[in-house]
Amino acid sequence: MTVRLYTDFDGPLVDVADRYYRVYLECCERVPSDTPKLPLSKSAFWELKRAQVPEREIAWRSGLQRPEQTAEFVRWRQTLVHSAPFLVYDRPWPAAIAALEKAAAAGIDLAIVTMRRHRELLPAVAGYGLGHLFQEDRRFCLADDYQKMGDTLDKPQLLRRAVTCLPPCTQAWMVGDTEADILAAQRNNIPIIAVTCGIRNETQLGLHHPEHIVRDLREAIALILKSAPS
Numbered sequence: 001m002t003v004r005l006y007t008d009f010d011g012p013l014v015d016v017a018d019r020y021y022r023v024y025l026e027c028c029e030r031v032p033s034d035t036p037k038l039p040l041s042k043s044a045f046w047e048l049k050r051a052q053v054p055e056r057e058i059a060w061r062s063g064l065q066r067p068e069q070t071a072e073f074v075r076w077r078q079t080l081v082h083s084a085p086f087l088v089y090d091r092p093w094p095a096a097i098a099a100l101e102k103a104a105a106a107g108i109d110l111a112i113v114t115m116r117r118h119r120e121l122l123p124a125v126a127g128y129g130l131g132h133l134f135q136e137d138r139r140f141c142l143a144d145d146y147q148k149m150g151d152t153l154d155k156p157q158l159l160r161r162a163v164t165c166l167p168p169c170t171q172a173w174m175v176g177d178t179e180a181d182i183l184a185a186q187r188n189n190i191p192i193i194a195v196t197c198g199i200r201n202e203t204q205l206g207l208h209h210p211e212h213i214v215r216d217l218r219e220a221i222a223l224i225l226k227s228a229p230s
């Protein structure tokens with residue numbers, strides 16, 4: 001009897017709001033403008049991200065309204081959001097780590113499935129002290145030179161790879177914070193628990209019909225432990 005949890009990394013395990021906001025401010029700074037820029041507050045910015053408002057519109061609402069300005073904003077954002085100088089602003093959720101420890105102690109097999117690249121994931125796993133929770137063969141991420149096609153295409157494939165590589169289990173669950181996680185789980189016939197502590201709000205997550213929506217990884221793991229046949 002093996003219960004396995006595939007968890008996304010950014011969102012359920014790591015609070016990325018600060019990184020995303022600092023990247024946003026940097027993008028506003030780097031795009032030239034002869035009219036005043038109007039950077040949003042962190043909470044206003046994060047609310048827009050969670051409502052899945054496109055980057056172009058976030059730029060527009062920040063005073064960058066010419067098409068070439070919004071395009072440049074989007075380009076900078078893509079360049080910077082996963083870059084080392086900004087990854088340092090990530091913080092693991094303390095309650096998530098405690099919950100994972102509890103899941104591991106209860107015999108749940110833990111695996112990470114993330115759109116981070118190898119070079120972005122490994123230092124974080126080591127730095128946050130997660131190595132003992134996720135063995136090396138249970139860290140599924142993108143190769144450093146992988147050409148991304150988009151999360152909703154890449155994530156189902158990556159989860160497929162994880163399912164195929166690992167030994168069969170009696171029951172599997174996926175936890176994630178975006179539509180890409182929900183789609184990946186659905187394509188692989190795995191029930192998905194969406195968490196609202198990440199980059200999408202409950203309304204956006206609900207549009208994709210996950211099995212459950214809970215606040216965070218701690219609540220997701222409580223639900224898994226409760227439903228695990230003893």
Ligand SMILES: [Mg+2]
Nearest residue numbers: 008010011177
């Ligand atoms: Mg995520």
